[in-house]
Amino acid sequence: MSVQAQEQQRHQWLEAIGIDSWLPRQPLPGAAAPAGWVADFRYPQADGAADFADYEDSAAESSLSGPAQGAAPARKPGGGSGIDTQALLGDIQTRSAPKPQPKPQTPPPAASADPAPAADAAAPTAQKPVEPAPHFKLAYLVRGDLLIIDSLPPHHREGFSRQHKRLLQGVTTALGLTAEQELSDPAMLPWPMLASKTLDQGPTEARLAVEHKLKRTLEFRPDISRILLLGDAAMHWVTGEPFKQGALPSLSGRTCVASISLSELLRLPERKAELWQDIQPIRNTAS
Known part of the structure; x- marks a missing residue:
């Protein structure tokens, strides 16, 4: 996948989860020179009709070789944006939801014929008072x-x-x-x-x-x-x-x-x- 297609995909994902991205359209005084792909970058059209030739070729190759980790999801029929926002948000919510913790089991109390020693052991030991120092x-x-x-x-x-x-x-x-x-x-x-x-x-x-x-x-x-x-x-x-x-x-x-x-x-x-x-x-x- 070319750099142009990678950046196009990244901005499309950011837009799907509600994050706005900004790129310079002309050189800014005092700023570093932008990357080469910025000049040819195009935001996705409102109807999703942006031309992602490189991205589509890469997606076709991925479908032939099987699912790969980090592969882009398939595009919806009808020229949609190719991003299932609801599925994406649902997956994020599922992963961010706290996992239920198993309830700790309380061990049964040990049988003791004489509980008095245990109570005495738990009692704090009385400290010996410090005698006043003579002068x-x-x-x-x-x-x-x-x-x-x-x-x-x-x-x-x-x-x-x-x-x-x-x-x-x-x-x-x-x-x-x-x-x-x-x-x-x-x-x-x-x-x-x-x-x-x-x-x-x-x-x-x-x-x-x-x-x-x-x-x-x-x-x-x-x-x-x-x-x-x-x-x-x-x-x-x-x-x-x-x-x-x-x-x-x-x-x-x-x-x-x-x-x-x-x-x-x-x-x-x-x-x-x-x-x-x-x-x-x-x-x-x-x-």
Whole structure:
């Protein structure tokens, strides 16, 4: 089939289903040049008397070789357009109509002697409520064989300040440590560690974190033989016991004493005498 006949057939089909097609009759300014078949194209006449010689020859050859896929339908007798519009539309509607879906069969319920377990299994599992996170801040420092764990105000922005370090230098020197034994930088453990309402950072997790920190510190510095706990938070979270000033708790086989925090001593310098009394047991054992 020639290009002219193919385009004639395509436009005839478009007209049959109610679609108007437009072709240029003269060159349009700024537009691409039309295809060669456009100049000789003729729309079908109203009475269907258009001359489709090439198309008719192709249709005759198709009728001899049998029906082929995509072959054009036979023309109606009487010079009609050759397109059975009703049949075409009916075929389109048939193909576009939704196919009936088979109704799903509901399986019979399984016999159960005791339906109670199934009901219990379907019930949602109650989630364990998240415990409120405690708030504290601990500073870990080492000088010689002495480990100091100091309690800091949880919301204090400055943290372990120069005033804290200067005061601790004097306290540790009074315990018999020499100038060659330098005071380490503070390692901070703030709690809660993350700003999350869904993450479990309750008391149990806080105690595990403090225990882990102490264990790692003693593993890194096995020469530590004395521990000084300063403040309520250090005593409570490290030993699990309530704070008692001057207490001598047992901690990993090391000599340990609890006393006032450095922040309290900076706020109330007159309490330094109390600290001096509290640290006498570990001062006496210093080499």
